[in-house]
Amino acid sequence: MGKVTGFLEYERLEEGYEPVEKRVKNYKEFVIGLKADDSKVQAARCMDCGTPFCNNGCPVNNIIPDFNDLVYRGDWQNAITILHSTNNFPEFTGRICPAPCEAACTLNVNDDAVGIKSIEHAIIDRAWEEGWVVPQPPKVKTGKKIAVVGSGPAGMAAAQQLARAGHAVTLFEKNDRVGGLLRYGIPDFKMEKTHIDRRVKQMEAEGVVFRTGVLVGEWPKDGPASKVTNWAKESISADQLKAEFDAVLLTGGSEQSRDLPVPGRDLDGIHFAMEFLPQQNKLNAGDKLKGQLRADGKNVIVIGGGDTGSDCVGTSNRHGAVSVTQFEVMPQPPVEENRPLTWPYWPLKLRTSSSHEEGCSREFAISTKEFIGEKGRVTGLKTVHVEFKDGKLVDIPGTEKEYKADLVLLAMGFVNPVATVLDAFGVEKDGRGNAKAGVDEVGGYKTNVAKVFVAGDMRRGQSLVVWAIREGRQAARAVDEFLMGATTLPR
Structure with a gap:
């Protein structure tokens, strides 16, 4: 593959x-993608390894x-034809996927993995530039x-x-x-x-109809669920959709945030x-908001060590926070994995x-025990360090500490x-509150309700963008087969 001895001659080059x-x-985006020549060199590192584990590592x-x-x-x-054959939106994954394919790269056993994500990024950006x-509208409806x-x-x-298969597709979105x-x-x-x-423009040209600001079902008026960002202007009932359409596919996100009671x-x-996060995106899009949640001039505590927490860190830094501290309840993992x-x-x-590199203190194995405040507003929190004992996280006596906080962001998944x-x-629903549906080749992604299917986070729970794309593609195949008796859509 590529240059036979490339993996011996060239080093991994990061974006x-x-x-x-x-x-x-x-x-604005700040990643500087690889130039064409650098992408070629990086691609030359791909080994003729016989069994490309990267394929299976990629959802x-x-x-x-x-x-x-x-x-x-x-x-x-x-290259873009091959990439598009499995991935509808490589510009999404080439930017925000954590690249499990690289973890599975054979070269990663004892060296630095091939920069697969950076190559994917370069391919799709080149494809857009070249037109x-x-x-790809269907030839037959x-x-x-x-x-x-x-x-x-x-x-x-x-x-x-589904649109490329010739079906009339209407996509409903509660947000604007x-x-x-x-x-x-x-x-x-x-x-x-x-x-x-x-x-969206490409999909509209392929026949997809987008209806934004439409709420399906009844939205909760109070409780944690009501805090999910929503700009719906009209609603439509489940019965209406089932009556008007030959099939319904539910692909909503896992939006119920984990709380800290x-x-x-x-x-x-x-x-x-x-x-916190959606408000800044709306402002960036040119919208006007009253009472935006802002971090400028504040001591910010982000509770949750994952990607969402990291996004809160980056946004807080851009607001001009005085300090940003991120908590993670799990112990600090090793700097290098045991390959x-x-x-x-x-x-x-x-x-x-x-x-994190833009400015952030990180605390691991720490648990928040209480929020403290004055005049009804948070001013800090009380914490304790924790450790695993008999399979459970337990408090470590003598490690209690108070942190100053003017803004606390809960990013625990x-x-x-x-x-x-x-x-x-x-x-x-299953035991976790997700829609219950299997992924078998026959009857996959089908719910207990006639002609209603489900895919993505709504079925599998909180996951990666690349998993959502996979589930969407596979569910489309299942719906097409349900409607037509057979399907030529790829899995």
Whole structure:
């Protein structure tokens, strides 16, 4: 693949970043992608390893050795054809996917993995620049109508596949713009929303109808679920969708944030990450908001050590926070993974994001016991360090500490989809509150309700964008087969 001895001759080359002092002054993307020659050299490192574990490490099963080889040979147009054959939106994954394919790279056993993500990024950006990404409208219409509920990556992928199969697809989104958590959960400095907008134009040319600001079912008026960002202007019932469409595919996100019910939780200044992040994205899009949650001039505590917490760190730094501290209840992982033990699986190791590098203190094995405040507003919190003992996290006596906090952001993940959509359709749920549906080849993604299917986070729980795209594609195949008796859509 590529140059036979390339992995011996060339080192891994990382994508570059704009300097911190420059990038924190705006919300633009700051990753500097590989140039064509550098991409060729990186692709040359791909080994003829016999069994490409990277393919299986990638949830959409990208045909990675093939597009690496094509990039090495300078055949970029065929490279994007190969990439698009498995992934509808490589500009999304090429920017925000954590790249499990690289963890599975054979070269990663005892060396630095091939920069697969950077090559994917380079291929799709080149394809847009060259005008190779064009609408693919169907040659024949089936006369079947399908409703897709939720316009995140799962819904977009499913809608595009179904439209290309000749079905009349209407995609419903409760928010005012398409994209789901891609639009309002991912900061613009990680992925600018123009990438979503041009895909929407492509999909419209392929026949997909987008209806934004439409709420399916009844939205809760109080409780934690009501804090999920929502700009719906009209509603439609589940019964209406089932009556008007031949099939319904539910692809909403896992939006119910995990709460922290400790004393003082009701103080002002404590918010879910998904109250904080979407507001900045709306302002970046040109909207006007009253009472935006801002971190400027504040001591910010972010509770949760994952990607959402990192996004809160980066946004707080751009607001001009005085300090940003991120808490993680789990112990600090090792800087380097035990490769012989973990390869080709996703390893547990310390990951430092670009947002952390912009300014952030990180505390591990720490638990928040109480929020404290004055005059109804949070001023700090009480913590204790924890350790595993007999399989449980227990407090370590003598490690109690108070932290100053003017703004606390809860970024501890999402537990399940907001139940009202599933309840409106009468969909059976599993023990975690997700829609119950299998992924078998026959009857896959089908719920207990006639002609209602489900995919993405709403079925599997909180997960990666690349998993959402995979589920959307596979669910589209299941819906097509249900309607037509057979399908030619790829899995």
